[in-house]
Amino acid sequence: MKTYPTLAIQLNDISKKYEIHHDKPTLVERFSKEKNETFWALKNINLTINKGEKIGIIGSNGSGKTTLLKILAGITTPTSGDVHIQGRIVSLIDLGAGFHADLSGYQNIYLNAMLLGLSRKEINERVQQIITFADLKQFIDAPLFTYSNGMMLRLGFSIAVHAQPDILLLDENLSAGDNAFQKRAAERLRVFFRKELTIVVVSHNIAYIRKMCSRIIWIDKGSVLADGNHQVLHKYLKRK
Amino acid sequence: MINQALHFWELLWEMTEKELRARYKHTVFGFLWLVANPALQMLIIGFIFPLFFETQIEHYSFYLFTGLLAWNFFSLSLSKATPSIVFERSLVKKAMFPRAVIPLSIVMSNFINYTVALVIFLIPVLFLNTLSLKSCIFFLVGMTALVVLAAGISLLTSALNVRYRDINFFVQALLIIWFYATPIVYAPSQLPEALLWLWRFNPLTSVIQLMHHALIQAPLPDAILLSYNALIIVAVSVIGVYIFSKESKNFDDWL
Known part of the structure; x- marks a missing residue:
């Protein structure tokens, strides 16, 4: 073929x-x-x-x-x-999945990003950006079981968007974190939509699909x- | 292709670290347990066992410990790897990655435990004056066969356990029988000769005998036994890899 x-x-x-x-x-x-x-x-x-x-x-x-x-x-x-x-395909759908409760946020970044296909070198280069974007600075060494649901989703989102996907899979209910984070997440997604990125959205939200696709x-x-x-x-x- | 292989190893190593870290995290002594457990076991077997038991086997506590260390590695790997994919379902549902790293990381983390225990055990063995380059090679051959077998069966059972959850119970039962079917507490020379052929079907027989030979100069496995055992190890591993690669495509459907 x-x-x-x-x-x-x-x-x-x-x-x-x-x-x-x-x-x-x-x-x-x-x-x-x-x-x-x-x-x-x-x-x-x-x-x-x-x-x-x-x-x-x-x-x-x-x-x-x-x-x-x-x-x-x-x-x-x-x-x-x-x-x-x-190219690399990254899904934003199950953001909370694939974390290990006993490991720290920092260690989870490595594990999770590797599952998405990143090499250790690539992660080394991006780990600070991931932490900053997820806004988890002082908690990054704490084990994941101390994280709130929102913190976990923020970390998951941050890892996924820093994985430099070629193809992005998402659905409309990205309810990650507080208002401030939601804004930043939406802004990051808008950047992706403007770029030469392939995006597949699955949604029941017709208005969102009409706007984005x-x-x-x-x-x-x-x-x-x-x-x-x-x-x-x-x-x-x-x-x- | 090279990139994929590299990524596989990186991921396997990361998962192994996760396995080890998660095991010793939030323990006061941390990685000290890695050393403490085998050391304690060694003390009991070395000093207390000989008070109660008399046997014809030379250097019996060394004999016993050689087999037990290998057996601990094997049985822990198998009993933890078999349900591993079901336990790690959230990883399987997260992304596409080589699924084999899940059971193999468990085998690898247990292998690291095993090596640490082995290094401690080798200190008293040195005083026996039995070690030589030749015995090191025998030991490495046995160890390689042991790891290959553990990895092969783990791939097989972990893949099948996704669809048939009975496999986990089956493995637990099998391990109990397997322990007594392996020359760990006894020597093959103590067995009735008419039944010896049965041990050809237990690939661990040669593995343990090679290790016994290497460390305390017990007799080597005979050629027929060795070839039967080797054949089984290769066959089981090939079947394990084949079944795993076939089943892993649809793990998500059953989780």
């Missing part, structure tokens, strides 16, 4: 099947039950996203948005089809129902 320099994300005929497990899976159940129920979260999705595009993904609950995002982030793998991703993808029952400009939003709202 040819990859073009402008290509950011290419999905070829992606499908994702989930097995529905009603209870904890155990070996005995596995053999006693005849066949697991299955559910196709995504069916034959084809998608080409170029560098710098700002994509809004809309759809009702259970339409497959989250699954699509997980596949883009590499957290799960499609049952069939190929995923091609150019130029291309809208409407997903329904695991398939792409519409893909285009703001007209898709009108169709989506009318259908509701």
Whole structure:
């Protein structure tokens, strides 16, 4: 397959099947039950996203948005089809995840940033910026279990935006920290939106998507129902 | 490709440090425990055990401790690595990274514990005058096989445990049996000869025997046993890597 320099994300005929497990899976159940129920979260999705595009993904609950995002982030793998991703992809969706309660904020920065794909050298260069942006100066040596939820989210956000993503995944409810931090976070995101960064937003907030995204993808029952400009939003709202 | 390999090692090391730090953090003695535990165990086995037990095995407390150190590393690695991916589900759900660093970092942190204990243990061993370059090589071969086996099985069980949570209980039960199936408290020479072939299926037999030979000049494992054991170690590790890479793609679906 040819990859073009402008290509950011290419999905070829992606499908994702989930097995529905009603209870904890155990070996005995596995053999006693005849066949697991299955559910196709995504069916034959084809998608080409170029560098710098700002994509809004809309759809009702259970339409497959989250699954699509997980596949883009590499957290799960499609049952069939190929995923091609150019560059570093960072998700702002689960900011509180991946921290270790017993380690200090400082040590968590290294661990978390490495999970996002940064090298130790890159982290060394940025660790001060990360701490400053998260506004955690005097707490950075304290173990994470002493942090409030807001502090943890601030740290998560700061690490993610300093990871220099090429592709950013986010949803609208970025409720990290107090008003002052929210302002700074929103400002940082606006900078990202102005840059040559590929951004995929998943949201139910139509106003936000209208403001931030130029291309809208409407997903329904695991398939792409519409893909285009703001007209898709009108169709989506009318259908509701 | 080189970058990826480098990142894998960096991440593995970071996770290992996390493992060690988290274990000894908020303890008054901190990393001193790393030394204190094996030293205490050594004192008990060295001075108190011989008062109660009589055996034909030469240098019995050394014999016992050599096996116990290796066994502690192996069983701790396995019992902690098996449920590790389920425990670290928040990492798996966070980002794309080589999942293998989760169980392997546990094996590695236990290996560091093991090495520290070993260095302390080698001090009294030096007085036995059994160490030579040749014995060092034998020991390293045994240790490499031990680590490869621990890593291979950990990959296998941690991957399977995501989908089948019974594996964790199975491993706990297996470890109890495995301890007695390994020549740690007894020597192979004490076993009935007709049953000796059974030990060919326990790859730890050769590993421990190599270590015994290296430190206290106990007899080497025979060629048939050694080749059976080596074959099993290689096979288990290959299966472990294969199953892990296959299962790890869909860990998120089961967490």
